[in-house]
Amino acid sequence: MTPVTAKGDKTAQLPQLQDARNPGMLLDMDWVRAARANRSAIERRAATLPGRRSVKKEFQAAWLARAISCIDLTTLAGDDTPGRVARLCAKARHPVRADLLEALGLDGLTVGAVCVYHDMIGPALAALQGSGIPVAAVSTGFPAGLSPFRLRVAEIEESVQAGAQEIDIVISRRKVLTGDWQGLYDEMRTFRAACGEAHVKAILATGELGTLQNVARASLVCMMAGADFIKTSTGKESVNATLPVSLVMMRAIRAYHEATGYRVGYKPAGGISKAKDAVTYLSLVKEELGDRWLRPDLFRFGASSLLGDIERQLEHHVTGAYSASWRHAAG
Structure with missing residues (x-):
């Protein structure tokens, strides 16, 4: 595989990053066309996971603490205010009550990142100063990705200039649905450069995206174009x-790593609201990708x-x- 690199583009500047950044590679259409997804087998495998993976007591607590460290704590509402974002960031710094963390021996636990719209980058940076928690911004005409291309690129550049350390971009779904893999690759390369x-x-x-096969192919193309993470959803679909x-995307990540040596992260987002679901996803990551992916530089929950x-x-x-849910508000 032929890598594509850019000058000065060796690693992402994030506190939790440990591996060399995925530089991408030339688009390999033979590999993309060969990607398949056996829907019935995938659905059978996925259906067995929740019943086969149940952890209790201190083991469950350890898994849940790991889940917290991998959360992109998110607010993407039209009525977001600096005050709401500041409260969310306070929760990101101290995601669990201090007495509980002390009892668990987990002092210093924080979430993986805080994710906001562009206008809230400044308030988030101010509220997270000195914490080491990165600010992520959604971009490229989120959530539909249908604004003019030059504006989507400019939006990325504006968010990076404003201080966002992570950018969550949305791809053009129509390029996947029409099989325009070169167009998707070129779009993603441009976003990566920005x-x-x-x-x-x-x-x-x-x-x-219509089919699991399209999911597999889109995953490969985005990784070939240099994505650091591939993410399921905007949370708005x-x-x-x-x-x-998730199984399809993780297997694409595994295949890419085996072929290139570069690890790409995975982020499921939207609809994951229960602790037991978080454990199920972590179990799937462990089984399909291994323990190395159970860290915030390679796995996040969008939640x-x-x-x-x-x-x-x-x-x-x-x-x-158990306490009432209102005692554990996120912001």
Whole structure:
């Protein structure tokens, strides 16, 4: 495989990054066309996972703490304000009550990142100063990705200039649905270049791609174009993260790593709100990709309400009693 590199583009400037950044490669259409997805087999495999993977007591607490460290704590509402973002960032710094963390021996636990719209980058940076928690911004005409191309590129550049360390871009779904793989590759390369040293997550919007085969092919093309992460959804589609889609994307990541030696991250987003679901996704990552992917530089949950349920479960582990959900608000 032939890598594509850019001057000064060796690693992403993130506190948790440990591996060399995926530089991308030339578009390999033979590989893309050869990608297949056996839907019935994938759905059978995904359906067995929740029932086969159940962890209890201190093991469950450890898995849930790992899930917290991999959350992109997110607010993407039209009525976001600097005050709301500041409260969310306070929760990102201290995701679990101090007494619970002390009892668990997990002092210093934080989320993986805070994700906001461009206008909220400044307030988020101010609220997270000194924490080491990166700010992620959604971009490229999020969530539909239908604004003029030059404006989508300019939006990335503006967010990077404003201080975002991670950029979540949305691809043009029509390029996947019409089989325009060269167009998708060129688009993603341009977005990657505009991100510079910022981490780039490619949102596939899998619920709008039609087939699992399209998901597999789009995953490969985005990785070939230099994506640091591939992400399921914007959270705004009618169908967001699912286990079958996750299985397809993880296997594409594994194949890419085996072929190139570069690790690409994975981010399921949308609809993951329960602690037990977080454990199921982590279990799938462990089985399909291995322990190395169970760290925030290679795995994230895109979530706004997941943290509250995890905190309730941790409180139950420590005290033996469940608290009301309103006691664990995210912002």
